Amino acid sequence: MKVAIAQIVVEKGNLPHNLAKHLYCCQLAANEKADLVVFPELSLTGYEPELAQALAVELTDPVWETLKHSARKNQLVISVGMPLKTANGIQIGAVQVWPNGTLYPYAKQNLYTGEDTFFVPGTNDYQFTLQGEKISMAICADISDPQVPLRAHRQGATIFLAPVMVSKKGLTHDRT
Template identity: 45%
Template sequence: MAPFAIAQPVVVKGDIAANVARHVALAEAAAGEGARLVLFPELSLTGYEPALAAALAVAADDVQLAPLREAAMRLGVVLVTGAPLRTAGLPRIAALSFLPDGTVQVYTKQYLHPGEEAAFAVGDGGSALAMQGVRIALAVCAEIAHPEHAAAAARGGAGLYAASVLISENGYAHDAALLRGHAREHRMPVAMANHGGPTGGWQIAGRSALWDENGDLVIAAGGGGECLLLARRDRDGWQARAIAPGA
């Protein structure tokens, strides 16, 4: 599997420009280490701010996101970012994947967390990404709690289940166990990108992680704060390390 990165940013509430700029910096750091894909957390471009989601909602081709499109093309890297997606009604929670060919692939969250329906519409999922012959199935936060979601990814031939999440300190043990279980049950590596700092009033656990196809932990961030987890798999198995990019 080609090298990839799990990004754990500390986002600025509602400041898309600042968050885009930091995403680009993290993408550059990851690409400099050989990563061909960078996975960011749920709603990474705005923070988890349901009350502001309608005002912050963007289109996939929004000019505010142009630096991400340009970075993906310049670096030759897939950037999986999170934002509220503008629709005719309530926005949807989206994973917007900026591809090296200049296009944007949209995935929208199909299973909302209780209470999210007040601010967001239910999404309809989306296609898996492709990276050098490996299918990468996306998941957004509460979707990991629905076994049928991971099962569908496995049936579709996913070689990586990539979860963009917001997980609090109190919820971490439970959700990490779910992800570990998906990896073990489906023989499918699982990557999880969490926020590195508080957002939406939640005290975030950080501890972004990767589990291998046996459900064994390959690497996890030590806690909160900004970092990148760099991972690759070759004939000798998984190699991974964490770095803390400079400002």
């Protein structure tokens, strides 16, 4: 199995621009025969907690149709970051878009200090199987809780993916 990591810089709140960048990266990943392409935390909107309420979407939003088309066309699973509207509130989501059109959302469980002003935590682990590999998802601060990777290991994960938006150099640096 080949995994492509698309650690891209996005424009604050500019969904059309960021979506186009995602589609381009999906094509590049497909050209390299990737089976899965993983984008950073909140990759479709940028890491903009204060805009989350306005930018959050449900899984019925038209943006997903565009990504489903790309997954189908490129025959790969796409994992994108997006604020998600849920019954519990806005969550930091990583949504896996499959070539058959299925969407599987995972919501960040461990919020950083201050994120709880804008987001509610997820409550469920998420695993999927691709090309015989059992893949567990996490998002950024989830890896700071040792129970998250431990549960993944106990559930038989062979790959542990944890997309992040902010590098060690910090958010200000990453936005330039």
